Amino acid sequence: MPEHVLVIGSGRDLPTRLRRSRAGTRTTVVCRLDYLSKLRETTEHTRIIGVRPEAPAEEWTELAEAVHARDPFTRIVAFGERDQDKCAAVGRALGLAAHSPATVALVHDKHAMRVRLREAGVDSTASAVVSDVDELRAFLAAHGTPCIVKPAEGSFSKGIALVREIDEAAAAFGRASGELGDLHGTEVLVEQFHEGPQFSVEAFSEAGEHQIVAITRKYSDPRNFVELGHVSPAPLEPAQEKQVHDYVERILDALGIGSGATHTEVVLSDAGPRVIETHVRMGGDEIPALAHDVTGVDLAECLIRHTLGEQVLPDIRATLAAPRTPRSSAIWFAALPAPGVLAEITGLAAAREVPGVTEVESLVGPGAAIETLESSASRVAHARAVAPTAEAALAAAREAIGRLTFHVGVRAADQGAL
Template identity: 30%
Template sequence: MRKQILVIDFVTPKRKNTLLTAKNLGLSIALAAKSLPEEIAEYVDRFIEVDTEDTNALLEVLEAEHKIKKFDGVISFWDRYVEPCALIAEKLDLPGNTVDTAIKTRSKFMTRISLAEQAVPQPRFRIVKSLDDLISAAKYIGFPFIFKPVGACSSRGIFKVESGHNLVEIYQQMLEVSNNPDDKMFKFYEGEFLAEEYMQGPEFSVEGVASFGVIHIAGITEKWTTENNFTEKQHLFPARLEESQQAAILDVATRALTAIDYRQGAFHVELMLTSEGPKIVEINGRLGGDFITTHLLPLAQGIDISACSFLAALGEEIDLSKKLDNHATVKFLIAETEGVLSAWSGCEEALAVKGVQELFIERKEGASVTLPPKKYGEFRLAAVIVQAERSCDALAQADMAINYLAPSIV
């Protein structure tokens, strides 16, 4: 009999090849979500209609469904469901992290507290729940510093505070951004923010999967972000690092995971390589997004980390050993102006560039384009994915391809 993996709210069809991975493993897919997107319907064997944002209702429905036909594992690919997945695993006796670990993963403040207790390198920080807290944090941390929500993700609501002259304005701006009723992510740990030391240096992420307390590392991704709102604009796998730098990054990432007792499932640990060594930016209790796990790892080294995440959720053995020796990168086209995207050109030319594996148009003709902090998620217009034997070639070819793209925004 095929094992059944429970997926909590797939959200976006653009990662549907992750579900194809599950099917190739011979798994039966049960999807718990508000609706079943047409684009992924063919992969879903059992659809459970439920409001996934209502955790109590979700648990009640899934407990009843489990009695009808049991699930063998539970997984989600989104930060918002890290805690619900842990609750479901505990309730239904499935492999998974404890609820305590899930909270320490999901709450950026609890992450910081846990790392501080184990002396894991990280920026200085303070919790902020009021304007007075922000003023006090600024005195403790110094300028510049980062101000961000405790429960958001995907670079939402991140501000760089340069001086004390506009603290009131920035605090009000944060309240406006985080009170956006259309963005449910800000409802997690609502009204809680972090002030953190501004770290300088290149950014990286460690990709891997934990299985019964054993940390399996797939590798390190090199990252580039925008200067004004820290949105990720390019990733390269594997990262260009000296052996000593790689060892230091992996050591700090492993210590961070151990500090929160991360024992089961995929992880995506973000770090900054500062002049004082690697420091933790945050720990994500899910696979890395932005095509890192779906495209870059398989294209660069033949690592199917998506398959391993499913196997870990089922409590089975995993293997993250590399099978290829290439490099892969994804580069995003970032909008600089707002408006409506009226037309695309240059797509055929971009696809014709050597090494280009895929062109993904994120904002199609007729779509609105809005810049942060007014709105997040509308200003990354397209992504080009490139594979090459050498990292320098992958980066150059991605630059060439992205430069062909010419969206018209009016």
Template identity: 30%
Template sequence: MRNVVLVDPYSAGSALAPAFAERGVPAVAVLTTPEPTASFASTWHQENFVETFVLDDVDKLARRLRELDPLCVLPGTETGVEAAEHLSELVLPGQSNVLELSAARRDKWLMGVALADAGVPHLRQLSSSDPGEVAEWLRANDLSDSAIVVKPQNSAGADDVFVTRPGEDWRPLFDRILGSVNRLELPNTQVLVQELAEGVEYEVDTYSVDGAHGLVSVWRYAKQRQGNRLGVYLSTTVVPPGDEVIAPLFAYVRRVLDAVGLRNGPAHVEVMLTPSGPRLIEVGARLAGSDQQDVTRLAVGDSQVDRTVRHWVDRKHAVSGYELLRHVRSVYLSAPSTGVLRNAERLARLDELLPTFHSAVIAHREGSTVSRTVDLWTSLGHVVLASDDAAAIEADEQLIRKIESELSVEPSSSTA
């Protein structure tokens, strides 16, 4: 029996093995590290796999995988992208993406380089470990008195993404990132410095087959800055397919996908719609993470997981547009400071309080020790709202914000 090979099947990728199993296709796991990173450990389900390998000798593993005659080799999450593409080329040549551009689908600096090489509009940026080089680059690009972003090149979830305003010193933030270990447990050997893109940010989730790109769903982000932190999520809202923003966004995203060599599989693309037009924030050659597959299915009746199975099992119906079944919004909750969470009893009753309530992922309750929310990783959790009535969702988000405003965090003995 043929199988699928899943590399680092964590986060949203943990849904792939069960989805293939429903179609009678077993799954084999390949881990790029002996154990999942701490951020993904809770989503590793070894029981879903008939065999598990740890990536060590690539050529030896490729020979073993060829013996298993897999349908495909796929990444489960960001950390598995390059390994999956390399293994796929060794096991099933020509079936994945353009191998020479694999790093450009993972490294945020190289994404911008690929766009520049293809003539696709992009943000001005520099990758450096030298603050002197950064200062000179800012002067040469007339950005010394402009807002800029400094961030890791290979992380996720708005991890250590900072913004500095004109006149603010970016060097302490640069020094904080350089040499540190990010949320994916990778060392930050370089720092990415970019001009600040301002506008409305969108998540564009796609699926591609042999270079033809289909639109799975589009989501509008609402974010806020807290001090110098950029990327505190407020909400994500599905955008109806008839919205006027869809055509220019998708036209741009198709150019991005071609530029970074993505030909087969899902992509998660974050784009800022600026006054000058769309500009790429980043692209991931993998499934949209967290519970995005579930909420997409709720909104449009389809998901990247579903299309992945159709692509490799049915060999059809993976590239298309989408239809809106219902309005859906994920509303994120933030902690104002670090300490012990209080006044949180209503978080346990959201299903009773919100008419459009669908589900909630909230790890913290009354008495929990929480960290100040500065990115997606430190969010208190989120609530999924769904309804045929967009106004009802708006009203429920306002109630969530009222409950959030009543939360208090007491300094604990360890934080006082």
């Protein structure tokens, strides 16, 4: 029977790949009105429904039910981060396989995730939701520093601050609760900070069975933890790699994640792995591309096949077990030290000539407003490279970024910040 897939959100090129992967597959998209401009090949969808951003899950469900009554869906998927709660609610209402609302709630609510992992004996990291600076100071006094203060819900590494002294509490609370504008009114989460290198773990699950595909070392800005670069595979000893594998699988089990692609961020502390957060989606920052470079596993293709009901774990495991020449793949990002308006980027051709470099891309165009590094959306370009070692791949990607020149005009409103 031909598939009719309900896609929640935009999904970039994945809905197109979904339709092309099997003859007769159709897609209907339900997404926020502000995501309509992100849709690709719009005329190829069977229909597109735009929903106001503040619409409750019940409205999304009613719209999906109305279409389902006329043109039944066979599958449902949310490829991105936002509105996975809507996907879970609609899936349950229509009897389509999706993550449960309870699992999505645990993944999106970072405090609820912490509580669940403590209850399950997986991770003992102390945390609390605080409503004002006094509550934040009380947590710091009880649990000590350093601690991380961040929005209880959020993405793009926005609003995160490291607090090493109690007198930093007020500034950190302001940053997490609304200093960046679109975070205004969000709850603030404080949690113990674990020192150590940080890693991203890409996994795929079917019927409650998990397979770790890749571990990527990540490099972040020490002030606000925005990612500046990644390299895969992470340079880990076999015992450390196994420790991370086992730990992440326990996290997925505790949160009830039994299917699909996941992206989990951990820190390898002196006491062992400790989770930063997890997501029921593929990683961003081109991490799936890095994983593909070094393992041969195409996570996007696996997710598409999985969405259409195919079993993919055997193929993933066969690919991981196949002989391959060891190599590393890295990405590095550019960010600017001052705000302004981008006029142009020069040096792209020279950057692409660096040995080992596979891609150099600008992330903004002429006329774009540039801000200093406050979130992952602040970054202006990236370079990817492949080399025999992690050090060589990172060096090539960073050299490529170093060959770029950004011509920026300073806005009058920003002159006081310089």
